[in-house]
Amino acid sequence: GENVEQHPSTLSVQEGDSAVIKCTYSDSASNYFPWYKQELGKRPQLIIDIRSNVGEKKDQRIAVTLNKTAKHFSLHITETQPEDSAVYFCAASMNSGGSNYKLTFGKGTLLTVNP
Amino acid sequence: KAGVTQTPRYLIKTRGQQVTLSCSPISGHRSVSWYQQTPGQGLQFLFEYFSETQRNKGNFPGRFSGRQFSNSRSEMNVSTLELGDSALYLCASTSGIQNTEAFFGQGTRLTVV
Numbered sequence: 001g002e003n004v005e006q007h008p009s010t011l012s013v014q015e016g017d018s019a020v021i022k023c024t025y026s027d028s029a030s031n032y033f034p035w036y037k038q039e040l041g042k043r044p045q046l047i048i049d050i051r052s053n054v055g056e057k058k059d060q061r062i063a064v065t066l067n068k069t070a071k072h073f074s075l076h077i078t079e080t081q082p083e084d085s086a087v088y089f090c091a092a093s094m095n096s097g098g099s100n101y102k103l104t105f106g107k108g109t110l111l112t113v114n115p
Numbered sequence: 116k117a118g119v120t121q122t123p124r125y126l127i128k129t130r131g132q133q134v135t136l137s138c139s140p141i142s143g144h145r146s147v148s149w150y151q152q153t154p155g156q157g158l159q160f161l162f163e164y165f166s167e168t169q170r171n172k173g174n175f176p177g178r179f180s181g182r183q184f185s186n187s188r189s190e191m192n193v194s195t196l197e198l199g200d201s202a203l204y205l206c207a208s209t210s211g212i213q214n215t216e217a218f219f220g221q222g223t224r225l226t227v228v
Contacts, residue, residue, distance in 0.1 A: 001174075034217070036219075043205065044205070046218075089157070089158060101163050101170070101209055103160065103207075106157070107156075
C-alpha cells in the first residue's frame with residue numbers, strides 16, 4: 001500500500017521567515033495530494049491541495065509543488081506569522097472515478113513561528 | 116452549511132468493553148471515512164463508506180467495524196477494547212467525487228483504562 005514520509009517532524013522559524021515541509025510517497029498511482037493544518041485540540045483543516053496533472057499551486061502565502069517523477073511534494077509558507085503555528089500533515093490518495101476514498105498521511109510536522 | 120458532527124466528544128471505557136462512535140457528514144455528502152489519530156502513529160485510515168457500502172478498509176483488526184445508514188450517517192464500533200485503542204477518532208466527509216476535499220469532524224477522544 002501507499003506510504004508517505006514527511007520531514008521534518010519539527011520546524012521552528014522566526015516570524016517573517018519561510019517554512020518548507022517535504023513529503024515523499026511510494027505509490028506512483030497516487031493522484032491527489034492535500035495538506036492539512038491541525039491546531040492544538042482542533043480538527044484537521046485543508047489548507048491547499050494539488051492534483052497530479054499540476055506541478056505547482058499557490059494560494060496567497062502558501063504554495064505546494066509536486067514532482068511526480070521523484071514522487072515528492074512540498075509545502076511552502078512564506079512570511080510566516082505566529083498564527084501559522086500548528087501541526088501540518090501531508091497526505092496522498094489514489095482516486096479514480098467513483099472508487100474508494102482513502103488518505104494516507106505523513107506523520108506530521110510541528111511548526112512553531114516565534115514572534 | 117453545518118459541518119461534520121461527531122458524538123460523543125469524549126469517552127472513557129474499561130478494557131474489554133465495546134464502544135460505538137457516531138459521525139454525521141455534511142448534508143449531501145455520501146462518503147464517510149474514519150481515521151485513528153495517536154501521537155506515535157499519526158493519522159491512520161480505518162475504513163470508508165459510500166452509499167452504505169464499505170469500499171476500503173485499513174490495516175486494523177476485526178475488532179474495528181463500521182456501518183453507514185441510508186442518511187449517510189456512519190457509526191464505528193470497537194469491541195473488546197484494549198489500552199492501545201486510546202486515541203482520537205476522526206471521521207471525514209466527502210461528496211464522493213474524486214479528488215475533492217475531505218472535511219473532518221472534531222473527533223471523539225477515547226480513553227481506555
